[in-house]
Amino acid sequence: MDESPKDIYVVTSLETKAVPSSHPPSNSNGTTRQTPEELVARAIAPIKREFLRPPLPSRTTQNDTASDSNAKQSQSNVVKEKKSKRQLKRERRQEQKSALNLCPEIAKTGDANACPYKDKCRFSHDIQAFMAQKPADLEGECPFVKADAPCPYGLACRFAGMHEHGASAASATANVLKKNSEVNGLSKDVQKLLWKNKIRFTKADAVIKSLGLTGPNWKIKKLIDKEEDEVVLNSSHVADDSVDCSECPPPTLSAADNAQEACATNELRPSKKAKSVVDERCSDEVVDGATVLEKDIEKNSTDTESVHTVNDLLAEPDRSLKIHPREKKLIDFKEKLYLAPLTTVGNLPFRRVCKMLGADVTCGEMAMCTNLLQGQASEWALLRRHSSEDLFGVQICGAHPDTIARTVELIDKECALDFIDINMGCPIDIVVNKGAGSCLLTKPLRMKGIIEAACGTVDKPITVKVRTGYFEGKNRIDSLIADIYSWGATAVTIHGRSRQQRYSKLADWDYIYQCAQKAPSALQVLGNGDIFSHLDWNNHLSDCPKLSTCMIARGALIKPWLFTEIKEQRHWDISSEERLNILEDYVRFGLEHWGSDKKGVETTRHFLLEWLSYTCRYIPVGLLDVIPQRLNWRPPSYYGRDDLETQMASDSAADWIRISEMLLGKVPDGFTFAPKHKSNAYDRAENG
Template identity: 70%
Template sequence: MAESPAGLTSQNWNPTQDQQQPTATSEQLIAKSIAPVKPQFLRPPPSRASQKDTTSSTVSDSNNDISKSINTNTTSVVAKEKKSKRQLKRERQQEKKSSVNLCPELAKTGDVNSCPYKNNCRFNHDLEAFKAQKPEDLEGECPFVNGEGSCCPYGLACRFYGTHKGRDGVRNGKKQISEINGLNKDVQKLLWKNKMKFLKADSVLKSLGLTGPGKSKVKKVDEEEVEKVVDDNDSHGTNDTNENGCGDGGNESAGKLDCAAEVLGGDDMDGVLTDEVRPQKKAKSAVEVNGCSGEEVNGLGIPEKDIENNCPLKTEPELVSDKLEVIADSVETDGSLKLHPREKKLIDFRGKLYLAPLTTVGNLPFRRVCKALGADVTCGEMAMCTNLLQGQASEWALLRRHSSEDLFGVQICGAYPDTVTRTVELIDQECTVDFIDINMGCPIDIVVNKGAGSSLLTKPMRMKSIIEATSGTVEKPITVKVRTGYFEGKSRIDSLIVDIGKWGASAVTIHGRSRQQRYSKLADWDYIYQCARKAPDSLQVLGNGDVFSFVDWNNHKSDCPELSSCMIARGALIKPWIFTEIKEQRHWDISSGERLNILKDYVRSGLEHWGSDTKGVETTRHFLLEWLSYTCRYVPVGLLDVIPQRLNWRPPSYYGRDDLETLMASDSAADWVRISEMLLGKVPDAFTFAPKHKSNAYDRAENG
């Protein structure tokens, strides 16, 4: 953090006139999208020599030997040595055997003989070697031992071991589990072996003509079982007709085509299947999955779902029989397997503050912070359907729900009706959620190139197939998130808004930008209003884009009463107290100390979620740094000449009213690391960090 001259704090220092450059007026700054900070808080511009040094430099902390390469103007990347899968596996096994990774059972009890695997255990059993290399305990108390009768699941490995006060080793101590939606191990094994049955999904897909006879590599249920369910559907009038509100009558054949009636779009599709089930793909590596999942899993830090409440499936025959009984009961009691959209349990989003699903930063600890600050509706990070169907623990971690999230949904993303529909059935069976959101607007290249996300905006028939099939499979409300269109100037949601309601969606969120815009330029709220006015009464429309104050919220609600609510995304990342501001209708000039307390709450929630051992602490630190790369864009209300701050304003370099506020305003990764050390202790040796998100890709060739 750059300090004020002569050792004075930034609160007492006021630059003299000869140090200040001629300042532009507030109107001129706003015209250039620069935040109009009061002149007395502005930093003097750096010299040319320092500018060259900071453009491509290595910032370091002399006390901690921290370094991070910052180079925003070059694109050269040092090529890393490519290692084989066998070599990577060998390195992971060796790492587990190192003294850093103590056996979890040994860590809990302190008894070398407590491990049931003995010499076959994958972890280290050298207790003395572990104690010798273990870092010093962190300040504060263990997040797991405050409740009555609770005990820390990390034992000796906990970084707050000194605060356990003899509670470790108590085998009957109960840990207070406040998270749900863990993947049952039996179900995960079925997914790994590709033996999971999806009776409801397959029957609905077949009734809509979205499957083919025996062409799929995916193991399907027996034809007789599917035929029986389909016959039941036909006898109760659940085919693709006008009666169920999801079909379009004479154009029934169009609904039975997956891709054939669409423009193939060419290069971004591996192959288009018309009447066969899309085969599941090979499990992706962590690098490939990282583009969308954004959350790592600490195997010890994520408590499993209660097995009794999860109703594990013991064998495949029992699985089939149990599901057939459930389907038979539903048909007998309800008279129909597929519910009419108006018969579904709907959620009223009107007037509710909706925290958007945010990749990487919108994790469970962050959602807990936003709930405490006034958010009404929360949604998990976007999860890829193919990864969920493969039983990947890192992807299922994105579906976890905290007990404080009273109105919670999950967001999934897929390219084909069969994968999305089976995922919806699986989530409905294994998780407790209030709604399921399907992302049809994600602009990330790795998603779009697979035919998912924004790519679906160019394929309305596939959108129809996905929405119809998913809404007909589960009773949970199905919501959809879209953008205005794929290319700028070619918006198309207004022409589909009526159909989206007919296909079975309960709500649609419209991000007021095209895929080509990514996150650049202002959102087109006039177009969102146009879509909201065209939408049928049964379809709730939510707007998304650039909501950064209660003034923005009020304006959108008053300009378009037909709008149900507004989804808040980056505004919550930069200042999560925006929910408090909207509910209290005020501009909160929050102090640096209050902001630090919010970060402390996040860290505590992170340790509860990812774990209090070394791995959990560093995972918490990583996601805290990702969040700090957004919070530094906030300019305190008391420093602005014009309020409220707009989301597209770029903060100039300025001094805060105290040193902590100045530190929080820094856009240097080294300063973000310093903040993390205030909360989580010193970083490990050779620690590096680079923010993950880069959304400045408007002019790239592949975006048109």
């Protein structure tokens, strides 16, 4: 007798509604198969029977054992081969001089004599040696040429063979194109001032002093005297330093390669660089044969007098001029699709993809305040904004009011943005251990000082992102929600989990509703957690009308077309070919952002693989017995409807690498990859 056709069950709430079949389904081996309700209760994805893979033998095989031993051996080798920062820097300099790194000026023009630094250049000038070792060109068209602009990478471009005019075209038009499409870059002049402690944060220091948040070491006079001593001490070397700078090409942004190491090294310590108070006019620029520093030395007494006069004025600021939070320009988040700031994967190319698919509000990745104040290029890159991001904010994280205030003043001056979000919910140990992130949830007075200092320094709207609390079962945001508004914040996003909980359980939306009910009417409350379909979105907004909107985080990582589903109110049974087209758009945006040379291609590949480690969790709608998919479902091993869909569903890094090779060509020899998030589900991912 033929089996009855299988029903498709639609989940309209947290409970599964289903009509049972005529008899319990059974597997080919005669055992009774669990019903969709039973699978959902165990958080297992109920995939249609015909797509399930047969049970695999035990994973404990000789090959797995050998791979584990090799992995342990490689880890031990990494420990043994640990090198000092000085040695690593020396090796980077040597690599720059090798044939692998052609001088950018020569690469742009194709002329070996184009470099203005000649023999003193840090890079190689041997065009033949560079071309001999350069990998084969990739298939496709250069993203810059496709945009009707000359490629800024010239000979170094991995699409150089496709350039219509070769490498002779200048990069001016391409630079103009990039400036028109991306903003918020850190200028070299400002970066040098940050490096040398020569930016004065007038507004921030005045606000900090007026709020009574100055520490025992916060004395402007001592800092000015110290700076004057340094100027006198170094005045005899100013000319030599300026000569050295003029003879060397601008340094490359090597910090981008060590962004995570930089974050771990700084660990959100209050930076001494950020506390230096000096006139912004101090620089190493040469004017009329003498540096500005030399001219300032001649006017030491006059400058000191004027600085003290300014300080006297700052000691008692006119509080009547302070803008009340209600008078600031507000952003209406009501029912807007808000893409959450996502570490590592929420980069500019990914945000561009989400904008194409329907996102309304975007926010940059979380940036550490101390790193921004130190002028780290890798951290400032997190603030970049694309012209398509019409409603854009940046997210910062810090442990002290003075650090936050100075950072928001600097960002407001140097960046184009619509709002600034302060992260008070980050659960990462390295952040929490230094008093930032979710650690602030245990320190309400510190929260108050940070929010008041930020709101008093800039006119841009200040928003806050928090968790329900620090410890599991000890929620406290409901008791602080009214205070957050009185301190000056215009919106608060509540992630429905505690810091201790991390992502181990479902988000507590009932508690989010409770906080929204207690919030002042003028404070916008946004919910965050486990939104993975338009039904989730609709249910949360209908259950609590006081919620302004819902922030979408991991759901967008797994299926960025979630924004389209919400706007069109449908379940999109997207095909593997359509998903590949989205990945192609991401690669194109990545090459425009990180570059089309060898380094840019591999950087794009790295972030693509990080993203694929999330997208593999998506289960196509047509394969499910129960729709929509829940974020906490664990999928069994299954086949897709075609080979590409099967490959996209794999949790093996080897398959992710093969997908990247479809878009970016073959990986370099010895290439390996392990996802940064280190989820337990992917600890066994092979590198192929």
